[in-house]
Amino acid sequence: MPRLFELYAAATIRIVVWLIASTAACIQGANAMTITASLGNNDKPSGPPSFSLRQLDLRDTDRIDGIKLTASGAAVTLVYSVQEAMPPAGTKMVIRAAAVDDLENSKVVATVDQLLPAKARWDVRESTSRGYDLVFERAGGALNALMFKDSTGAEILLSVSHPFESFFRPHFVIGTHGALPQVAATADKKKTVLFPPNAHSQPTHYEVVAECADALVGQGKRGWVVTKALVSGRSLFDVLPGKLSIIWRANSPGGEKPQNVPFPDLVAFEFDAANANDDVIVFATAKPAVLLRASAPAKPIHLSAAERSELSQLASPTVIVVSQYVHLAAIANPGTKGAKVLYGKFPVSQVLGK
Amino acid sequence: MEIGESVAVPMVAPPAADVVIHARLQIKSISFSGNHVVEQDTRGDFVPPEWVRGRRRQWPICYTRNSNVRLTARFEVVGAPSATETVSIRGTTSLAGSTLEWTGSVSVAPDAVEVVTAEITSSGTLPNYVAYFQRMTTAWEAQPPGEAWSGAGNSNHLVYLTLGDPQGTPAYWTLLHISCQNAHGATQPTDLVENTYRSFPSRSLTRRRDSVGLTYWNPDTTNVTNTQELLARADGSGQCGSWSEFLLDMYKVHGITAGKKVLVVRNIPVWRSSTIGFLVKNWDFVGAGSLPAPFTHQIGVECVKRPGVPGQRNPNPPPAFYNHFVVKCFNKLYDPSYGSGPIDTQSSWENSSIDGLFSGGACGYPKSANTGTNLLEFHPI
Numbered sequence: 001m002p003r004l005f006e007l008y009a010a011a012t013i014r015i016v017v018w019l020i021a022s023t024a025a026c027i028q029g030a031n032a033m034t035i036t037a038s039l040g041n042n043d044k045p046s047g048p049p050s051f052s053l054r055q056l057d058l059r060d061t062d063r064i065d066g067i068k069l070t071a072s073g074a075a076v077t078l079v080y081s082v083q084e085a086m087p088p089a090g091t092k093m094v095i096r097a098a099a100v101d102d103l104e105n106s107k108v109v110a111t112v113d114q115l116l117p118a119k120a121r122w123d124v125r126e127s128t129s130r131g132y133d134l135v136f137e138r139a140g141g142a143l144n145a146l147m148f149k150d151s152t153g154a155e156i157l158l159s160v161s162h163p164f165e166s167f168f169r170p171h172f173v174i175g176t177h178g179a180l181p182q183v184a185a186t187a188d189k190k191k192t193v194l195f196p197p198n199a200h201s202q203p204t205h206y207e208v209v210a211e212c213a214d215a216l217v218g219q220g221k222r223g224w225v226v227t228k229a230l231v232s233g234r235s236l237f238d239v240l241p242g243k244l245s246i247i248w249r250a251n252s253p254g255g256e257k258p259q260n261v262p263f264p265d266l267v268a269f270e271f272d273a274a275n276a277n278d279d280v281i282v283f284a285t286a287k288p289a290v291l292l293r294a295s296a297p298a299k300p301i302h303l304s305a306a307e308r309s310e311l312s313q314l315a316s317p318t319v320i321v322v323s324q325y326v327h328l329a330a331i332a333n334p335g336t337k338g339a340k341v342l343y344g345k346f347p348v349s350q351v352l353g354k
Numbered sequence: 355m356e357i358g359e360s361v362a363v364p365m366v367a368p369p370a371a372d373v374v375i376h377a378r379l380q381i382k383s384i385s386f387s388g389n390h391v392v393e394q395d396t397r398g399d400f401v402p403p404e405w406v407r408g409r410r411r412q413w414p415i416c417y418t419r420n421s422n423v424r425l426t427a428r429f430e431v432v433g434a435p436s437a438t439e440t441v442s443i444r445g446t447t448s449l450a451g452s453t454l455e456w457t458g459s460v461s462v463a464p465d466a467v468e469v470v471t472a473e474i475t476s477s478g479t480l481p482n483y484v485a486y487f488q489r490m491t492t493a494w495e496a497q498p499p500g501e502a503w504s505g506a507g508n509s510n511h512l513v514y515l516t517l518g519d520p521q522g523t524p525a526y527w528t529l530l531h532i533s534c535q536n537a538h539g540a541t542q543p544t545d546l547v548e549n550t551y552r553s554f555p556s557r558s559l560t561r562r563r564d565s566v567g568l569t570y571w572n573p574d575t576t577n578v579t580n581t582q583e584l585l586a587r588a589d590g591s592g593q594c595g596s597w598s599e600f601l602l603d604m605y606k607v608h609g610i611t612a613g614k615k616v617l618v619v620r621n622i623p624v625w626r627s628s629t630i631g632f633l634v635k636n637w638d639f640v641g642a643g644s645l646p647a648p649f650t651h652q653i654g655v656e657c658v659k660r661p662g663v664p665g666q667r668n669p670n671p672p673p674a675f676y677n678h679f680v681v682k683c684f685n686k687l688y689d690p691s692y693g694s695g696p697i698d699t700q701s702s703w704e705n706s707s708i709d710g711l712f713s714g715g716a717c718g719y720p721k722s723a724n725t726g727t728n729l730l731e732f733h734p735i
Contacts, residue, residue: 083575087654115628115631115672115674115675115676116574116672116675117574117575117672118574118575118576118577118593119575119576119577120577138628139577140625140628140631140675140676140677141593141594141631141672141675141676141677141678142593142594142595142617142618142675142677142678142679143595143617143625143677145626145628157626157627157628159626160626163622163625163626164617164733164735166579166595168577188579189579189580189583230582232393232394232396232397232398232399233396233397233398234397235586235587235588238578238583238586238587238588240396240582240583240586
């Protein structure tokens with residue numbers, strides 16, 4: 001008889017345990033449904049703001065090998081490049097532009113004949129004559145020349161005084177405007193250099209602004225340089241990994257000392273930057289891609305997308321600030337049938353957290 | 355037997371108080387010091403321990419020739435001693451007639467699981483030449499007090515010996531492997547430079563970390579211009595700048611900095627303006643040409659491209675350039691992108707490498723009519 005009671009008690013305990021476990025599962029499921037319901041509203045939980053990217057409806061995205069966002073007034077334009085073969089020797093880089101909200105109507109804004117099919121980096125800015133100025137790498141085989149092409153199509157060699165060096169990542173100094181473009185680039189992938197504003201009209205020598213493999217030069221209230229110091233590790237789309245920092249430059253000789261502020265704990269690949277009020281925003285491809293703020297370097301902003309995995313497969317990031325909105329774009333899985341351009345637009349106040 | 359009947363149970367006598375059980379050791383891992391850390395072709399350093407028993411891959415080690423070798427050895431205690439004792443250990447290896455021996459001791463307690471030696475230095479030095487030893491086997495032994503030496507396992511190591519200390523480059527694995535294997539036995543810088551190049555004409559070099567073939571402009575969208583990028587890029591494709599630095603870095607990993615990159619151009623002004631470049635073999639100039647001198651032949655019609663001279667893992671590299679890099683070291687020219695060389699003169703290089711010049715859509719200065727004339731300039735950088 002005592003044995004029968006023991007069996008009954010054990011069975012009862014097992015039933016009670018099962019009931020407790022089932023109740024806990026129901027509660028957990030209810031919580032999950034609540035989170036899902038709130039995320040169903042454009043991925044916006046009731047908590048922190050979301051930074052969601054959407055796909056732009058562009059054709060032939062598998063052929064696009066570079067993109068750049070620009071602005072004319074409040075209108076944001078996507079500028080992008082594709083390559084076309086020019087037998088028997090040479091290629092043509094075709095630069096097209098389309099308003100972000102009217103991508104069907106793209107137009108060719110520049111073409112660049114290249115002897116070699118090497119992927120050439122470039123940058124554009126709206127010129128004073130309602131066209132585009134372009135800076136680009138001209139591959140020679142061993143060395144790249146640094147070229148400027150204005151909206152009339154006239155080409156000027158900016159690196160004329162440096163014939164034994166090779167130039168990469170040319171860009172217009174971020175935040176500068178006006179008739180005289182100021183151009184920066186990386187020389188021999190070892191130092192970032194700045195050409196003076198008159199470089200397009202007469203031979204000039206550059207100024208070294210940073211010793212690093214890759215950097216972007218900008219000007220807000222203070223000059224700044226976002227740099228990348230290489231680290232070991234796997235590349236992303238053949239771009240070496242590195243750690244980013246921002247160097248605040250002195251506004252004048254003998255002015256404030258340059259300050260080097262690292263963005264910690266992040267391995268990044270490509271990056272672009274923009275002035276945002278007194279801050280600098282950096283859009284960096286990483287695993288996954290993030291937005292960084294110079295004012296809060298240790299607090300990256302994480303992005304979201306319909307296909308989350310694509311956030312770790314981005315290339316050619318571009319970011320601008322227009323009319324108190326941050327616009328950013330990048331190519332997911334470039335050069336593949338599944339390539340797409342992802343785009344996001346967020347209030348500056350939301351990005352800066354103010 | 356009946357229930358309740360007592361039975362005499364034989365008792366096992368406990369060990370006598372004076373029976374001593376000695377430690378038995380087995381080599382578990384080895385960490386080297388004073389070596390040149392080998393870099394995993396841009397994926398990071400091979401960090402110690404360089405050898406671990408049972409690990410599927412062991413790390414390569416690199417020393418300058420004629421060096422002593424310092425290491426610490428970790429042993430697993432596979433048989434615990436009955437009391438703490440000092441056990442002598444030694445490791446012995448023989449490399450091409452050079453014998454290296456490491457001796458030391460460890461204190462082994464009854465509850466010890468592992469013991470580690472202090473840093474110990476080899477009795478002898480490594481061979482005094484550049485070397486690649488695929489397998490250096492070291493036999494380890496242990497000797498408890500009052501006992502004979504007994505085996506404690508073997509360790510095996512892949513060893514690279516450099517001519518001198520690396521300068522100006524990380525000791526990338528591929529640089530070491532190609533240069534040390536090709537120049538095995540070299541004792542002079544000139545020998546090293548000449549022999550390092552031995553496998554370049556095969557145009558079949560591979561990256562050590564993943565056996566990916568390294569190529570010249572294949573695919574042709576590459577913008578790789580230095581050694582680090584060549585070793586990092588997934589498809590191993592690079593431009594001539596990367597191949598030239600790759601070869602120079604093979605010298606630098608042995609401490610040789612005498613080599614230079616040489617820029618090849620028609621001349622500086624026309625390279626700067628991208629107006630005149632050169633045609634890489636093979637192009638045919640057909641007839642006299644219909645255009646005014648000096649660029650008399652219309653490209654594609656009167657100056658026709660044929661299959662080119664092969665480059666590294668590329669049967670048909672780009673047919674024309676404004677500029678190119680080759681390497682000069684100890685008065686010899688090397689063109690690592692194509693695996694040609696050593697070449698004695700600029701003239702020899704031109705006659706074997708180019709077929710003429712081009713300007714825009716026209717070609718001129720056929721090399722066949724200019725074998726005794728240098729059409730280009732060489733600028734060491």
